[in-house]
Amino acid sequence: MQESTLFKISLTLSIIGILVLLFVSEKKDADLVTIEEALNSSIGQKVKIKGQLTTIINSPGFLILNIKDNTGEIKAIAFIEEEIRIFPNSTVKVEGQIKEYKNEKEIEVSSITTL
Numbered sequence: 001m002q003e004s005t006l007f008k009i010s011l012t013l014s015i016i017g018i019l020v021l022l023f024v025s026e027k028k029d030a031d032l033v034t035i036e037e038a039l040n041s042s043i044g045q046k047v048k049i050k051g052q053l054t055t056i057i058n059s060p061g062f063l064i065l066n067i068k069d070n071t072g073e074i075k076a077i078a079f080i081e082e083e084i085r086i087f088p089n090s091t092v093k094v095e096g097q098i099k100e101y102k103n104e105k106e107i108e109v110s111s112i113t114t115l
Contacts (some may be wrong), residue, residue, distance in 0.1 A: 030095055036071035039105050041098045047082035047107065048095040049074070050115070053088055065109075067094060077101075091115040 024037065030046040038047045052068035065076040076094050086092060092114055096107040
């Protein structure tokens with residue numbers, strides 16, 4: 001086989017491999033962690049937490065949620081397009097990405113369920 005043919009084959013396979021890795025990493029669900037572990041996570045990391053909803057602040061287009069468990073408390077921001085039925089003191093499971101706002105870590109919510 002010619003060197004240029006081998007180069008084209010290896011380049012094509014490399015690109016396919018990278019695309020598969022990107023696709024798989026986007027679809028992977030986050031593991032359930034404590035709030036303390038979520039606060040120690042890197043910015044941009046996906047996390048899933050479970051805790052008690054202590055406060056809800058309803059602003060146009062988003063909710064600010066404070067969630068606590070026995071390891072700590074974290075703020076979660078949920079951008080909403082439709083009404084979400086959640087209440088203070090309920091237990092929720094939140095999945096999202098760690099973000100930083102005003103030097104504090106918070107979760108940008110991708111899904112929330114009441115338990």
